[in-house]
Amino acid sequence: MESIKVFSPGSITNLSCGYDILGMCLESRGDEITVSKTGKKGVTIKSISGFDLTKDINENVSGIAAQSLLSKINLDHGFEIEINKGIKPGSGIGSSAASSAGTVFAINQLLNSPFSLLDLVKFSMEGEKFVSGAYHADNVAPIIFGGITLVRTIDDLDIIPLPTPEDLEVVIVRPNIEIKTADSRKVVKKKVKIEKMTQQSANLGSFVSSLYSKDYDLMSRSVIDQVVEPDRAVLIPEFEKIKMISKLSGSIAAGISGSGPSIFSLSNNRVTSNNILDKISDHYNSMDIDFDGFISKVNSGGIKIIESK
Amino acid sequence: MESIKVFSPGSITNLSCGYDILGMCLESRGDEITVSKTGKKGVTIKSISGFDLTKDINENVSGIAAQSLLSKINLDHGFEIEINKGIKPGSGIGSSAASSAGTVFAINQLLNSPFSLLDLVKFSMEGEKFVSGAYHADNVAPIIFGGITLVRTIDDLDIIPLPTPEDLEVVIVRPNIEIKTADSRKVVKKKVKIEKMTQQSANLGSFVSSLYSKDYDLMSRSVIDQVVEPDRAVLIPEFEKIKMISKLSGSIAAGISGSGPSIFSLSNNRVTSNNILDKISDHYNSMDIDFDGFISKVNSGGIKIIESK
Numbered sequence: 212m213e214s215i216k217v218f219s220p221g222s223i224t225n226l227s228c229g230y231d232i233l234g235m236c237l238e239s240r241g242d243e244i245t246v247s248k249t250g251k252k253g254v255t256i257k258s259i260s261g262f263d264l265t266k267d268i269n270e271n272v273s274g275i276a277a278q279s280l281l282s283k284i285n286l287d288h289g290f291e292i293e294i295n296k297g298i299k300p301g302s303g304i305g306s307s308a309a310s311s312a313g314t315v316f317a318i319n320q321l322l323n324s325p326f327s328l329l330d331l332v333k334f335s336m337e338g339e340k341f342v343s344g345a346y347h348a349d350n351v352a353p354i355i356f357g358g359i360t361l362v363r364t365i366d367d368l369d370i371i372p373l374p375t376p377e378d379l380e381v382v383i384v385r386p387n388i389e390i391k392t393a394d395s396r397k398v399v400k401k402k403v404k405i406e407k408m409t410q411q412s413a414n415l416g417s418f419v420s421s422l423y424s425k426d427y428d429l430m431s432r433s434v435i436d437q438v439v440e441p442d443r444a445v446l447i448p449e450f451e452k453i454k455m456i457s458k459l460s461g462s463i464a465a466g467i468s469g470s471g472p473s474i475f476s477l478s479n480n481r482v483t484s485n486n487i488l489d490k491i492s493d494h495y496n497s498m499d500i501d502f503d504g505f506i507s508k509v510n511s512g513g514i515k516i517i518e519s520k
Numbered sequence: 521m522e523s524i525k526v527f528s529p530g531s532i533t534n535l536s537c538g539y540d541i542l543g544m545c546l547e548s549r550g551d552e553i554t555v556s557k558t559g560k561k562g563v564t565i566k567s568i569s570g571f572d573l574t575k576d577i578n579e580n581v582s583g584i585a586a587q588s589l590l591s592k593i594n595l596d597h598g599f600e601i602e603i604n605k606g607i608k609p610g611s612g613i614g615s616s617a618a619s620s621a622g623t624v625f626a627i628n629q630l631l632n633s634p635f636s637l638l639d640l641v642k643f644s645m646e647g648e649k650f651v652s653g654a655y656h657a658d659n660v661a662p663i664i665f666g667g668i669t670l671v672r673t674i675d676d677l678d679i680i681p682l683p684t685p686e687d688l689e690v691v692i693v694r695p696n697i698e699i700k701t702a703d704s705r706k707v708v709k710k711k712v713k714i715e716k717m718t719q720q721s722a723n724l725g726s727f728v729s730s731l732y733s734k735d736y737d738l739m740s741r742s743v744i745d746q747v748v749e750p751d752r753a754v755l756i757p758e759f760e761k762i763k764m765i766s767k768l769s770g771s772i773a774a775g776i777s778g779s780g781p782s783i784f785s786l787s788n789n790r791v792t793s794n795n796i797l798d799k800i801s802d803h804y805n806s807m808d809i810d811f812d813g814f815i816s817k818v819n820s821g822g823i824k825i826i827e828s829k
Contacts, residue, residue, distance in 0.1 A: 230714075232722045363726045364719065369741060371726050402711040405539075408747070410673065412721040413541045416728045417672045417680050423732040432678060438717070 214247040215320050215519040219313025220510050221298045222305035223381060223475045224349040227436035227466035228414035230399075232362045234305075234353035235381070239507035242309045243295040243517065244273070246317035253289045254278060261296030272338030276311035279337040280318055284325060290318055299503075301389035303473035308350030311338030316355065316514045329368055331355050336365070343392040343470075350469065357513030359422065375509045376425040382457075382476040382487045383468060386448045387501035395470030398442045411438050427463050427479055434464030434477065447472045448500050453491055460487040481506070523556040524629050524828040528622025529819050530607045531614035532690060532784045533658040536745035536775035537723035539708075541671045543614075543662035544690070548816035551618045552604040552826065553582070555626035562598045563587060570605030581647030585620035588646040589627055593634060599627055608812075610698035612782035617659030620647030625664065625823045638677055640664050645674070652701040652779075659778065666822030668731065684818045685734040687788045691771070691796045694782040695757045696810035704779030707751045720747050736772050736788055743773030743786065756781045757809050762800055769796040790815070 220241035224234040242261075249255070254277040256266040268274025273292050281289075292314055298306040312335040319326045326334075335351035352360040352370045363369040403411075414433045421430035444450040447467065453474050457465035463477040476491075478484040484506045495502045529550035533543040551570075558564070563586040565575040577583025582601050590598075601623055607615040621644040628635045635643075644660035661669040661679045672678040712720075723742045730739035753759040756776065762783050766774035772786040785800075787793040793815045804811045 229721065229725065231718045232725070361722060361725050361729065363722045363741065369726075371729050371738065373729060399714060402713055403717050404711055405708060405747070408712050408717040408720060409540045411717060412538065412724045413670060413672045415721045415725045416538065416541070416670050417678075419725045419728040420670065420680050420682060420732075423729075429680065432672065438714070 212321055212519050214245065215317045216243060216245040216517040217313050217317045218515045218517050219244055219309040219316065220354055220514065221309055222350045222353050223383070223468045224305065225436070225439070225467065225469060226418070226475070227434045227440060227464065228411065228418045229361065230411070230436070230439045231347050231349055233359070233415065234349040235359045236353040236357055236510040236513055237304065237381070237507040238510040239505050240304065241297050242313055243297065244310065244313040244317055245293040246314065246321060247291045248321055249289045249291045251289045252286065254281060255289070255291050257291045257293050259294045259296065262300055264296070264300065272307045272311040272342060273314040275341050276315045276334045276338040277318060279334040280315045280326065284322070290321070299385070301391055302385050303390065303467065303469040303471045304383060305350035305354065305469060307338055307342045308335065308354055311335040312351045312354045313514055320516065320519070328355050329370065332370065333368060343396060345396065354513055358509060358511045361419065373419060373422050375511055376422065376479070378479045380478050380481070380484055380506060380508045382462070382478060382484050382491070382504065382506050383473050384453065384476070384488070384491050384495070384502055384504040385473040386495065387503065388448065388472050390446055390471045392470045395443060395446065398446070399439050400442065403438050407438050411436070430477070431463045434466060436466060440467055443467055443471055447474065449494065449498060450474065452494060456490050456494055457487050460490045462487050521630055521828050523554065524626045525552060525554040525826040526622050526626045527824045527826050528553055528618040528625065529663055529823065530618055531659045531662050532692070532777045533614065534745070534748070534776065534778060535727070535784070536743045536749060536773065537720065537727045538670065539720070539745070539748045540656050540658055542724065543658040544668045545662040545666055545819040545822055546613065546690070546816040547819040548814050549613065550606050551622055552606065553619065553622040553626055554602040555623065555630060556600045557630060558598045558600045560598045561595065563590060564598070564600050566600045566602050568603045568605065571609055573605065573609065581616045581620040581651060582623040584650050585624045585643045585647040586627060588643040589624045589635065593631070599630070608694070610700055611694050612699065612776065612778040612780045613692060614659035614663065614778060616647055616651045617644065617663055620644040621660045621663045622823055629825065629828070637664050638679065641679065642677060652705060654705065663822055667818060667820045670728065682728060682731050684820055685731065685788070689787050689790070689793055689815060689817045691785040691787060691793050691800070691813065691815050692777060692782050693762065693785070693797070693800050693804070693811055693813040695804065696812065697757065697781050699755055699780045701779045704752060704755065707755070708748050709751065712747050716747050720745070739786070740772045743775060745775060749776055752776055752780055756783065758803065758807060759783065761803065765799050765803055766796050769799045771796050
């Protein structure tokens with residue numbers, strides 16, 4: 212195999228109850244990344260389309276993740292990357308994770324998979340560290356493992372794949388503003404009251420239970436964030452209103468996707484999802500707020516190979 | 521029915537990763553509580569055996585919980601309580617919870633169950649509040665619901681029954697000192713770093729997952745407490761050593777039961793449980809530390825009726 216093209220999907224993280232540890236892989240949006248072997252050692256970014264990003268391999272997450280991988284293996288050749296961004300940077304659905312994870316996944320395929328999925332998460336995390344200022348695997352884990360994942364720890368990386376109720380889907384609405392992950396992390400308080408910790412833990416534990424038991428009522432009660440969301444919500448136009456509209460339109464639960472500004476709204480059928488999206492659209496339109504909205508199933512497979520040759 | 525005798529079991533809470541919210545009902549230890557109808561309104565405690573506790577209904581958790589129940593119903597008669605304590609107060613395996621929950625469970629039976637299980641938890645929590653200074657349902661929930669429970673919230677009481685892998689059992693060792701829950705709560709820090717919150721949450725979420733997937737390796741990695749246990753451990757003789765001995769003897773995980781001084785050690789077979797108990801006993805004996813130790817399966821049924829007439 213000399214060249215491979217993959218679809219590297221977007222992802223929703225936090226899901227209100229799992230700040231920095233919980234993530235869900237999407238089906239409907241993602242980057243297309245083509246990686247080709249080249250005679251020259253190292254990695255280059257040949258082209259980026261869709262959105263304007265640097266091709267400097269030391270400042271682009273694809274380059275950073277790729278270099279992290281290459282530092283672990285001795286090769287007499289290199290790789291050239293072409294990125295077609297389908298996810299807007301700074302939108303809160305894992306734009307950087309899609310590029311970094313997609314790139315190392317593709318390179319690993321071209322090398323006949325010497326690296327494990329956990330290794331790929333580690334390489335990708337170097338990209339995440341670069342853009343956000345902190346190591347976190349909540350976006351890259353579900354992209355690489357598929358479905359919904361819980362990152363138990365990044366110190367001795369431990370990723371727990373969780374079951375996805377088959378009818379679960381999500382409405383995503385992104386008001387057209389950009390929030391940098393690094394900035395959005397700054398508003399998060401450094402310490403929380405122990406009572407808040409137990410509440411947040413209890414909600415995450417209950418959410419995990421709801422995935423196994425397919426109990427959407429429990430999911431609805433569990434997808435709550437009393438720690439991070441209240442501070443971040445002010446960054447997002449009409450956030451509380453959108454949450455209320457979601458709820459009234461039949462949503463299981465709604466919250467900030469990642470560090471925002473995208474808002475996720477969970478549903479268990481397409482009729483409800485369409486209704487949620489319509490009602491949110493009506494509101495944003497009435498307020499003259501520019502936005503992008505779409506519906507996605509949970510992507511259980513993660514990154515997909517589109518073609519290889 | 522004029523009189524009923526129930527077995528109200530002990531319980532382990534926190535289980536390291538679920539401070540104040542996670543609990544497990546035991547089979548092997550508990551209080552025997554007999555409640556009889558009397559012509560006189562209100563409640564009296566006729567006798568207490570096993571351990572020396574006050575019979576004052578305003579200072580004994582059975583009396584407090586019973587009064588909480590009676591305040592919600594209009595009766596022309598009352599109840600007399602006889603308590604045979606099988607659980608030492610202040611041992612960390614839910615002594616107060618067994619008495620308060622057993623009492624209101626018995627009264628509810630004598631009244632043909634006008635109250636729900638959630639109601640019984642609420643009444644019992646009045647007893648817990650009295651002894652510990654704070655409302656918490658982590659002991660009373662698993663006693664009343666059986667098995668392993670997660671208290672999602674006590675504000676709008678929400679109890680999530682979790683599955684119990686059938687071969688799960690627990691070794692409990694109690695060094696012979698008393699720790700009052702109220703005192704043990706004082707050493708808990710009021711605030712935690714947000715990173716600790718995410719770690720603790722992730723471990724609880726992973727523990728919940730391990731119960732559904734019966735993944736004892738994951739359970740072993742998840743039953744960790746980096747928030748409360750480090751501060752409480754110093755109150756318990758040889759705690760770190762006992763944890764190490766447990767681990768070396770095949771334990772899945774070990775930690776402080778409730779607010780201590782009892783130590784729990786999880787296992788998935790009786791041979792290992794016996795080995796753990798033997799090795800811990802050897803150590804405490806060699807140190808001349810008085811202790812009590814036993815092995816229990818998880819009690820999926822909760823409070824049991826022994827006889828009624």
